[in-house]
Structure formats: structure tokens, C-alpha cells
Amino acid sequence: MAKRKQFRTQKRRAAVDLMLRHLSRRHPEALAQAWATTRYPIRHVEWVETQVAERERRLDRALLVRSEDESRLLHIEWVLRFDVKIGFRVYEYHQLAAVAAQVDAEAKRALGMAGAAPIRIESVVVILTGRKEPLPRQGEYRTSPDGTPFCGVTYRIEAIYQRTVAEIEAMGSVFWLVFVPLAVDVDKEKLERTVRLMQARTNRQEFAHLMMTMVAMANIKNGAHMLEDVVKSVMPKELTVDEWFYEVGLARGMGLGRDEGREEGRKEGRKEGRKEALALLVSLLERRLGRALTEREQVRVAARLQKDGAKQVGDVVLDLSREELAAWLKPRTKQRAA
Numbered sequence: 001m002a003k004r005k006q007f008r009t010q011k012r013r014a015a016v017d018l019m020l021r022h023l024s025r026r027h028p029e030a031l032a033q034a035w036a037t038t039r040y041p042i043r044h045v046e047w048v049e050t051q052v053a054e055r056e057r058r059l060d061r062a063l064l065v066r067s068e069d070e071s072r073l074l075h076i077e078w079v080l081r082f083d084v085k086i087g088f089r090v091y092e093y094h095q096l097a098a099v100a101a102q103v104d105a106e107a108k109r110a111l112g113m114a115g116a117a118p119i120r121i122e123s124v125v126v127i128l129t130g131r132k133e134p135l136p137r138q139g140e141y142r143t144s145p146d147g148t149p150f151c152g153v154t155y156r157i158e159a160i161y162q163r164t165v166a167e168i169e170a171m172g173s174v175f176w177l178v179f180v181p182l183a184v185d186v187d188k189e190k191l192e193r194t195v196r197l198m199q200a201r202t203n204r205q206e207f208a209h210l211m212m213t214m215v216a217m218a219n220i221k222n223g224a225h226m227l228e229d230v231v232k233s234v235m236p237k238e239l240t241v242d243e244w245f246y247e248v249g250l251a252r253g254m255g256l257g258r259d260e261g262r263e264e265g266r267k268e269g270r271k272e273g274r275k276e277a278l279a280l281l282v283s284l285l286e287r288r289l290g291r292a293l294t295e296r297e298q299v300r301v302a303a304r305l306q307k308d309g310a311k312q313v314g315d316v317v318l319d320l321s322r323e324e325l326a327a328w329l330k331p332r333t334k335q336r337a338a
Helices: 002-025 028-035 051-055 086-110 165-169 174-182 188-201 204-220 224-234 249-253 263-289 295-308 310-319 322-328
Strands: 044-047 062-066 071-081 120-129 138-142 152-159
Touching (some): 002 071, 002 174, 002 204, 086 120, 120 174, 174 204, 263 322
Parallel strands (some): 120 152
Antiparallel strands (some): 138 152
16 A cells, blocks of 8 residues: 555656646746846846766756856756655755866866856755645755754755745746645635636647646645636637647646546546647657657657656656657667677
8 A cells, every 4th residue: 555655656746747847948937037046137048958967867957047247057856745855866966067067167178168167056946735834945955064064055945835826926927827726825716817817828839738737736736626617617618628638638647636436447547648648748749859740750659658657758858859859769779789
């Protein structure tokens, strides 16, 4: 029983992580404006790829933020619940990123180029669920002995589930509105207002992407049925529910949905979830590549989804470059012995 519960928790974490990574890639400015503490207004924001990726760290959570006089990496971790392991994860990222930046600078100097200044790193851990009592605003991972000057890493803690609907709406970007189902004072009326606001400020495709993640957040708090009722009440009559919830099956298929208590229902949910997961991954691949996938490529994606799972395939789709994705889509050939 404990193993089954642990497995469901792992699936929920993977699903939330995948959807938030996908959506946050589309709204880098929202993240930078909310959490980067630059002295001057931000001039440029971009997702970065560095040598840390080669060390199996997922740089989709790192933003390069530039202001008038400085550059820094904004490192973001999305977690369902705060735990003691998160401090080391942040510390590990800082150390690897610093080493990679130093290696890059030395390589440039060896070629006669000006080496880059040491990169400054800022970490934010976003907590989605947890205790009612306020969490501390700052965490740390200490490596120096107690009683001596601090050495290690500090990071900000953002317990977004402890915010009110008004506080989340005041964050500005439509990106933050997907977290309204987690708010401490959310109800059907406030949720309906938020959905209408999202609908008014986005086009149809963007609204669908936002709703996909919003349903996942609602499922975390067991409020999915209320959210679906709200969406049905606000959508245009000429559109169907399936069009708006095209990608929601991914959330349910990966363990974010409510347990109906029947094996037949679970099997059907998993089957539908795999179909929707495949649809989402194909959509992401086509967006990354800038073209439609062929039928054979879609078959290969389906086979790898079945073999490797949505988490691993999702990491590939989001982390690899366009050229690496094109190579990944090609048939796998067995190496012959010489």
C-alpha cells in the first residue's frame, strides 16, 4: 500500500513538473519580473542551455536575466510539498552551474577572448501544497560548521498555495492565474472570474494551454469538478468541452485525477491519458521543430512514450536542441560488431 501511494505521488510530481515546465517556457518574463532581484529594470530574459545539462541537471528551470549592469541565472524549482531534500537540490545546482560557468570562461580565455564574469545565481523554490502555518520566506543549505560564518546556499521560498486570489491576480501575468485553484480563499465565484479574465486576455490556443495546467492545479486540491463546471459555464456555445480540455487527459493519465475506485475506470483513464499525453508531446515536438511530424515519426514517439514513460520523453522534448530532437526522431539502428 505504501509503495502504491509513493508511486502515485511520483506520478503526480512528474505530471505537475512537465506541465509547469511547458507553460513557463512560454512566459519567461512573468517569472523574471516576479522573482529576479535586479537593481535596474530587466532588459532581456531567455532560457539557457549550459554544460550543467550534460551533468543531468534540467536547465529548463533556469532563466538568464539581464538588466542594465548585470546578468544572473534565475533557478526555479516547482515542488508539490516542501521537504528536507530540496536544500541539497538547490545547493547541487548552484555548485554545478558555478563550475560550468568557470569552465566556459577559461575556455574563452584560452582562445584569446575575454572570459565572462562569474555568474550570479538566484534560486526560488515554489511550493504548491503543504501545511496551513506560514512557511519561512528563506531556506538554506549549510556546509560550514555551526558557530562559524555561514557557507552554503540560501534560497527563497514561495508558498503560492498560501496566497489569496487577489494576491495571485496582482502578480500581473496570465501565467500566475493557473495557480488560483490553490489559493487559500478560492471559491466558485472567484474561480469563474479568473477563468473569464484568462479567456479575455488570451487567444484560443493560449487559453487551452493555461487551462491544461489550471486543471492540474485544481486536481492537486481536489477541485477539478468545480473548475470544469466553471469552464463549461463560460466557454462559447459553438465550442465543445473537448476542444478546451484537449490536453487535460495528460493530467489524469499521469495520476493527477481523482480515484474513481474501480479498476475498469482506472484502465480507461490510463488509456485515455496515454492518448492525450501522446497528443501533447507531438504538439510540443512540432512547435519545437517548426513543422508537422510525419506518421512514422508519430509512431516512433508513441513507441518511446510506451517504453520510457511520459516523464522521460517529456524531458527529451523540452531539453534537447532542435537539431538533437531531429536526430532523436530518426529510427534507432543497432550497432554492428566490427
